[in-house]
Amino acid sequence: xxxxxxxxxxxxxxxxxxxxxxxxxxxxxxxxxxxxxxPEADVGDYVLVHVGFAISVxxxxxxxxxFEQLRELGDLDEAPR
Amino acid sequence: xxxxxxxxxxxxxxxxxxxxxxxxxxxxxLMEVCGGQTHAIVRYGIDELLPSGLTLVHGPGCPVxxxxxxxxxxxxxxxxxxxxxxxxxxxxxxVPGSQGDLLAAKSQGAQVRIVYSPLDxxxxxxxxxxxxxxxxxxxxETTAPANAMACYRARQEALRNFSMLACHVxxxxxxRTLLDAPSRRIDGxxxxxxxxxxxxxxxxxxxxxxxxxxxxxxxxxxxxILEGVLLCVxxxxxxxxxxxxxxxxxxxxxxxxxxxxxxxxxFRIVPRRWRGIGDIAGSGLALAESYNDYDxxxxxxxxxxxxxxISECISGLVLRGERKPPxxxxxxxxxxxxxxxxxxxxxxxxxxxxxxxxxxxxxxxGAAR
Numbered sequence: 173x174x175x176x177x178x179x180x181x182x183x184x185x186x187x188x189x190x191x192x193x194x195x196x197x198x199x200x201x202x203x204x205x206x207x208x209x210x211p212e213a214d215v216g217d218y219v220l221v222h223v224g225f226a227i228s229v230x231x232x233x234x235x236x237x238x239f240e241q242l243r244e245l246g247d248l249d250e251a252p253r
Numbered sequence: 254x255x256x257x258x259x260x261x262x263x264x265x266x267x268x269x270x271x272x273x274x275x276x277x278x279x280x281x282x283l284m285e286v287c288g289g290q291t292h293a294i295v296r297y298g299i300d301e302l303l304p305s306g307l308t309l310v311h312g313p314g315c316p317v318x319x320x321x322x323x324x325x326x327x328x329x330x331x332x333x334x335x336x337x338x339x340x341x342x343x344x345x346x347x348v349p350g351s352q353g354d355l356l357a358a359k360s361q362g363a364q365v366r367i368v369y370s371p372l373d374x375x376x377x378x379x380x381x382x383x384x385x386x387x388x389x390x391x392x393x394e395t396t397a398p399a400n401a402m403a404c405y406r407a408r409q410e411a412l413r414n415f416s417m418l419a420c421h422v423x424x425x426x427x428x429r430t431l432l433d434a435p436s437r438r439i440d441g442x443x444x445x446x447x448x449x450x451x452x453x454x455x456x457x458x459x460x461x462x463x464x465x466x467x468x469x470x471x472x473x474x475x476x477x478i479l480e481g482v483l484l485c486v487x488x489x490x491x492x493x494x495x496x497x498x499x500x501x502x503x504x505x506x507x508x509x510x511x512x513x514x515x516x517x518x519x520f521r522i523v524p525r526r527w528r529g530i531g532d533i534a535g536s537g538l539a540l541a542e543s544y545n546d547y548d549x550x551x552x553x554x555x556x557x558x559x560x561x562x563i564s565e566c567i568s569g570l571v572l573r574g575e576r577k578p579p580x581x582x583x584x585x586x587x588x589x590x591x592x593x594x595x596x597x598x599x600x601x602x603x604x605x606x607x608x609x610x611x612x613x614x615x616x617x618x619g620a621a622r
Contacts (some may be wrong), residue, residue: 173316173344173602174395174447175289175473176503178256190406199254206372209398209512218256220450220503223342223399224370227512228450228503230256235502238476242265245272 176222178230179205181215196221256502260474261297269479270302276486280306282438283485284431284574286424287445288315288602289473295607297475299482307486310438310574313427314445316392317344317600318572319527324420325350327555328389331418332363334553338381340374341389343367347599371403378407378415387549390419395447397421397538398512401519404540404547416549421538422525424448425456430533432464436575441485443471443478446500451516453508457496465494472500519544528596529569568595571604578608585609 179196186192189211196205196219203221207213210226219226285291291311294300300309313319325348332339332355339355346356346365359365364384368374371388378386390400400417407415424445431439444457449470457468467488471481481499488494498504516538525537540548549555565583570576578584578597588594590606597603 173289173342173391173600174287174393174445176395176447176450178254180255190402190409206370206402208402209509209515211511220447222395222447224372225399225402227395227398227447227509228505231502235256237501238260238480238499239265241480242268242476245268 174222176220176227178218178220179203181213181217181219184213184215194219194226196226257474260472260476262476266297266299266302266475266479269476269483273307273479273483273486274304276483276490277304277307278490280308281440281486281489282308282310283441283443283482284310284312284439285443285445285471285478286312286314286428287443287448287473288318288600288604289447290314290443290445290471290478291604292602292607293473293475293478295604295611299475299478302479303482307482309482310577311571311604312431312574313527313530313572315597315600315602315604316396316422317342317348318568318596318603319422319529320345320348320391320420321526321528322349322351323526324391324418325354326352327550328355328418329353329358329363330555331387331549331553332358332365333361334385337385337387338364338366338377339387339389340366340368340377342391344600344602345389345391347593348596349593349599371400372406375403375406375412375415378412382414384414385552386415387553388415388417390417390421392421393424393445393448394451394516395445397516397520398451398509401515404519404544405515407547408544416547416552417540418549419520419538419540420525421520422527423522423536423538425460426533426536427527427530428460430530430536431573432460432466434573439466439574440489441467441469443481443485444468446470446472446477446504449498449500449504449508451509451512453506454496454498454504455506461494461496467494468496470496470498470500470504472503527572529572564594566595568597568603568605571597578605579612581605585613
């Protein structure tokens with residue numbers, strides 16, 4: 173029930189902070205999403221969306237961290253013991 | 254889909270699993286408190302990638318499952334009124350109350366509508382000014398801001414025919430209750446990533462320190478869960494207990510302040526009964542007094558409360574992580590998603606439903622560690 177899906181903001185409309193909406197692309201499916209909780213979100217950003225609301229802007233730098241961790245694990249594998 | 258598919262890579266998952274196997278020297282039991290994570294663990298067989306002795310148990314991570322029967326009864330009582338349209342997330346329709354469920358009420362003529370967002374319920378209220386429109390608001394912290402927004406906007410627009418039956422639950426008090434149980438066998442937690450997207454993770458720090466348990470804020474994809482497990486067992490093996498954030502692409506330490514402010518404006522913290530667990534102090538959200546006019550319980554004077562039906566269902570033990578679904582003698586035989594005995598088989602995010610869907614009814618008893 174806490175499912176949240178990442179999508180890319182294609183456009184933003186509205187000035188009222190409570191009803192500012194974004195057109196968000198979820199792998200080809202487009203939906204209008206309320207941006208009240210992510211006032212910093214802008215066109216091109218990826219947001220996590222839950223029941224029609226963006227709840228977080230995805231940090232692309234942090235998103236790569238899992239794979240950096242994996243590379244470190246790989247180096248560990250190859251290191252002589 | 255970006256920020257999703259890359260976290261499902263099977264060779265990367267295998268490397269995390271290998272690292273976990275190299276790290277673990279003793280048996281450990283970790284609990285996730287999120288139905289979405291339970292679903293992913295069973296769907297992708299993540300538990301089967303782990304070394305024997307490292308056990309994942311599934312906690313009360315499904316808000317639909319822990320909503321007490323008395324609230325389903327209240328929703329049914331309200332929905333059966335001829336002037337009411339009751340709006341609900343779809344998952345709630347088959348959750349049993351003490352007598353029946355909302356789907357049965359619908360078949361008796363009650364106006365019950367499934368909505369995707371609480372804002373859809375507001376639209377129904379605007380379109381039907383002659384009807385009372387009630388939104389059945391359940392969920393964890395993740396859903397609370399959206400539901401709060403519906404009430405906030407209703408008051409702003411003076412939408413008098415809208416009200417809310419609020420039965421929200423909060424995760425950290427439930428974690429304390431599980432840790433206080435004499436039968437406790439939880440060595441570490443994977444904290445629910447999207448709950449923390451809203452609330453941050455400062456409130457987990459005292460829990461981790463007091464009970465000496467590692468708590469790792471974890472995402473929902475297979476690589477997220479495996480990395481969360483790795484971080485947790487690294488702490489356990491080193492004798493450390495702290496809060497770490499695996500899901501940093503979405504979770505900031507302080508959470509989402511805009512969402513928290515709206516929760517504080519619209520809701521107040523109350524004691525709440527959790528199905529299968531019991532009463533937990535400070536574990537629920539009800540509407541704040543300033544929103545009394547939008548409180549469906551007050552508007553319709555719900556009073557009926559009845560005890561839960563007694564059956565052979567062990568969903569209470571499953572919700573507390575003390576049993577796994579295949580341990581239940583009724584699993585897959587007298588209890589199936591078509592004919593569920595308990596909530597954990599009803600809700601698609603319930604642990605029993607996940608095992609039934611992805612492991613089959615004939616899952617070997619005891620094979621699920």
